[in-house]
Every structure is written in structure tokens, then in C-alpha cells.
Amino acid sequence: LVERGQGEVWVLLASPCGVAAEGLYDAGATALAALAAVQTRRRELDVTIEPWVTADAVGVIAHAPFRDDRETPAELGRRVASAAARTIAATTFGPDALTQARAAALQHLERLSGGRAAALEAFASAIAPDHPSWIEPFGVWDRVASGALETVQLRWQALATGPLRLAVLANADAAQAAAAAEAAERWLSPRLAPRTCGSPDGAVVPRPGHHDARLPAGTALSQAVVGARLPAAREATARELAELTVAALNGADGLLAAALAAPATAPAPPATSPASPAAPATAANPAPADAATSRRQLAARASAGLLGGTRAAALAVEIRAPSAELGEASTRVKELLAGLAQRVTDADLGRAEALVARRERDALAEPRRRLINLFSGRASRTPPAKATLAAWRAFLAGALGADAIVTVEARPD
Known part of the structure; x- marks a missing residue:
């Protein structure tokens, strides 16, 4: 999509599989991987990189303005798209990045749903018992807090070698968007067979x-x-x-x-006429409770x-x-x-x-x-x-x- 006059070029590169592969014991691993990868690359690039985490897609958003008057629209498109693709396809993160990612994920869960996100975890586990991250893609507290580095790294590698989708908001012309797409493609591993999302076995049966x-x-x-x-x-x-x-x-x-x-306070009942006195309250005929206090x-x-x-x-x-x-x-x-x-x-x-x-x-x-x-x-x-x-x-x-x-x-x- 071309939006001439936009201050920056924007690129979104993400897996349309989202957290489909996650189960009960690795809920939140993909989100942790995205946070850790962005944390690792953020210091190296002259492009703003953000993690993008939803149940249906996980990846990165990259955006940047022209570096100077000499940078061409195509060069800007390639620079932004390359930063996004490198973050996904060529990032290895270590314990420090994972520690910071874990802190950010736990902070997100607590901000979203209070202390240790306990109520949200119980709700997600009742709606999708074997796949709680299908409801909350940042996962559940205990799994995020204890996620192993190797598990998270493997999740990011699986995302990088699976299907990926690219969206570009160009600020010059269609040629700039095409240059961005070509730059991203260079970082992705070629595959002879089509990349597909796995299909988890079994239907999701909630526990109401x-x-x-x-x-x-x-x-x-x-x-x-x-x-x-x-x-x-x-x-x-x-x-x-x-x-x-x-x-x-x-x-x-x-x-x-x-x-x-x-x-709202109920209107007062009509006055009882002397000829029709109100029946006395009894156990069988209790006095009605006042609507405003019941x-x-x-x-x-x-x-x-x-x-x-x-x-x-x-x-x-x-x-x-x-x-x-x-x-x-x-x-x-x-x-x-x-x-x-x-x-x-x-x-x-x-x-x-x-x-x-x-x-x-x-x-x-x-x-x-x-x-x-x-x-x-x-x-x-x-x-x-x-x-x-x-x-x-x-x-x-x-x-x-x-x-x-x-x-x-x-x-x-």
C-alpha cells in the first residue's frame, strides 16, 4: 500500500500461524521469543523494531524515516524491510535478552489482569484447556516465568522457517514497496515445499x-x-x-x-382503600421487599x-x-x-x-x-x-x- 507523504516506511513481517503450535506446557514461548529477538536487535539497527504478538500472528513491526536527503525511497524500503527480516531470520538471543523479555511479558500479564494474572489464566484454561495461549497469546504466568532459553530459541527458529507474510506501507511509490519485499526475501531460507502452519489435533472443548x-x-x-x-x-x-x-x-x-x-427507586404503590385493607404479612404471604433496597x-x-x-x-x-x-x-x-x-x-x-x-x-x-x-x-x-x-x-x-x-x-x- 502506498501512502505518499507518510513520514516513515512501515513494514510488518510475521508468521500467520501465531501461537497455533503452543500447548499447555509452552504457553507464551512464542511471545517470549519475539520480545527477546527484538530486545537483541534493537541496539544494533537504525530502524525502530517492535514485537507484534497476537493469537493469530506473531512477528515484528519495523519503521523508519529517511536517513538523510541522499537516501532514495528504494534504499529506505530495503533498510526497513531488511531490519525486520534480520530480526526474524538471523537473530540468536542469549540469557540476558530472555530475562528482559520475561520481565516484559510478566509485566504485560499483570497489567492486563492483576496479580500473577491468576484469574485470566484460569479463564483461558477453561475456554481452551489444552491451548491457553490461543486465548491470551502472552501465555500463563508460571510457564512464562520458567520458560527455558532453549525452548524459546527453538520456537523462534520454527517461526522463521515457517510461513511468513509481509505487509508494507510505502511512503513514495509501488517500486519502494517492491524493493522492500525483495530485501526481506533475501533473508528468508528458501523452501522447496510450501510453508504451512501445523494443525493441532483435536477440537478445543471448553469447560463451562x-x-x-x-x-x-x-x-x-x-x-x-x-x-x-x-x-x-x-x-x-x-x-x-x-x-x-x-x-x-x-x-x-x-x-x-x-x-x-x-x-431506580420504584414508584410508590397505590394507597390501600379503607374498604380493602392490606392483608397482614405472614410466613405464607411475606411483605414485599422494597425495590430500592433489595x-x-x-x-x-x-x-x-x-x-x-x-x-x-x-x-x-x-x-x-x-x-x-x-x-x-x-x-x-x-x-x-x-x-x-x-x-x-x-x-x-x-x-x-x-x-x-x-x-x-x-x-x-x-x-x-x-x-x-x-x-x-x-x-x-x-x-x-x-x-x-x-x-x-x-x-x-x-x-x-x-x-x-x-x-x-x-x-x-
């Missing part, structure tokens, strides 16, 4: 229901993750409906905030997100709350999700569509997002038809039945 986890002692708030495995996200429509669901759930005026809040405001916060990729995907709602309120908060969220297909309205759909459109518009202002869309094929995809309420409800009914929901509650030791 309730699961418990433990947080480190002294953690201020308890945590829950409530969600469900989503239908295969290979079709754009399924992913877009899932994104609408997340948008409808989140925000100060979203469905999650309403579920955790106290309801469901109180919880000191909890919740946010929804999408995890995973095309092999396994999940809608997940993370909840933070005091231990005494965690059970009620997770119950309310589970009830909300299980009944969402009947609850959502045209107003919810309109609000969600506006939020998704604004977020996408803001993201496309960044060349990094446009590059990723080019890599994934979203840049050339025909815009989807406007979602209907019936289609959204059908998606929710199929994905969020009460029997499909996973609930993880994690409390401090």
Missing part, C-alpha cells in the same frame, strides 16, 4: 461452569472473569457482532454499569473485552470488587450475559455501532493500525452491511447461553 483461583496475599480487590467461548471468528460478521457486544456492555451508560448499580449498588467495576483469535475466541468480562461483594457481582454479570439476547434493544445497537465506528476511526489515524489491517486483509475488505437487531440477538443467543458461561472467581490467599 464455576472455577476458583487464588490471588497473591495482600491483593486489595478480589477479581472475577465471566464470559464464554464465541463461535469461530473466521467470518467478519461474527467478529463485528462480538465487537458490538463489547461496546454495548462497556462505558458509564453501558449494560455492565447498569447491572452493578442499584435500580438490589443495592455494588462497589465493583467491570469491563468487557474480546480475547483470542480465529482458532478460539472468547467474550470476557473482568470484575474487580471487595471479596464480600465478588460473588454477587459475578452472579449479576452472568445473569446479564445469559439474558442479553432478550435484553438488547435498537437503542443499545445504535449506541454500540456509534462507539465502534468512532474507535475504528480514531485507530485508523495511526499508521500502525493501517499496517495491521493491510496484513490481516481488513484494508481491502468490503465494509460490512449494517447489523440488524435480529442478527445481533441470534448471535448472542448462540454464544451466551447460561450453560456455556465460564465464571472464575479469584480471591487473595
